[in-house]
Amino acid sequence: MALERTFCIIKPDAVEKKKAGAILAFLEEAGFSILAAKRTHLTRxxxxxxxxxxxxxxxxxxxxxxxxxxPVFVVALEREDAVAHYRKVMGATDPAKAEANTIRKLYGGSVGENAVHGSDSLDNAKIEIAYFFPGNEVAPVAG
Ligand code: YYY
Ligand code: MG
Structure with missing residues (x-):
């Protein structure tokens, strides 16, 4: 397993419920390092x-x-096997179908308002991190 990066959005429903801090703490408990996080209001x-x-x-x-x-929080995360592990702890798209102790089971409300986004592949993680953190906000991967 390699050290990887993945991308998270804490969606409007979770930020409105003031669960952004709880979700970041959950991610740190799950072994992720928070490389960058910022609050932003997405334009159309x-x-x-x-x-x-x-x-x-x-x-x-x-x-x-x-x-x-x-507003949302956009978050760059790092961990061993980050993309797959974050998909696992995030839970199924529909919170009603998500496993216990996943972010979407704990904090999601419905398939549309499901608390968090997570990248679905390493390639998309790179694209998504660069979309929200251009330039040197997130240090390049060493080596
Ligand atoms: O990657 P993930 O977020 O679990 O699901 P996607 O199939 O990529 O869909 C992205 C996003 O779209 C989902 O998080 C909620 C929304 N959505 C929806 O509102 N209704 C659906 N039937 C499927 C997805
Ligand atoms: Mg997806």
Missing amino acids: AVAEGFYAVHSARPFFGELVEFMTRS
Whole structure:
């Protein structure tokens, strides 16, 4: 297993419920290092760009409305096997189907408002971290 990075968004529903700190603490307990975190209010253009892969899906409009509703935290994470491990601790897309003690089971409300985003591959993690942390905000991977 290699030291990897992955990307998290603490979504508007969780920030509105003041669970951002609890989610960051959960991630640290799960062995992730928080490389960078910032609060931002996504514009429609930024949300549409981030979720461009879903633009043809029937839920796209609602997804963009939700993600732009109020501020989020964008977070770069590092851990051994980070992408797969974060998908595991994040839980299933639908919080009702997520395993116990996953972030979405603990903090998600519905399939649309499910507390957090997580990258689905190492390639997408790199793209997503660069989308929100351009320049040298997150130090390049050594070596
Ligand atoms: O990666 P993950 O977030 O678990 O699910 P995706 O299939 O990539 O969908 C992205 C995002 O879209 C999901 O977190 C909520 C929303 N969504 C939805 O509102 N309704 C669906 N049926 C599927 C996804
Ligand atoms: Mg996804």
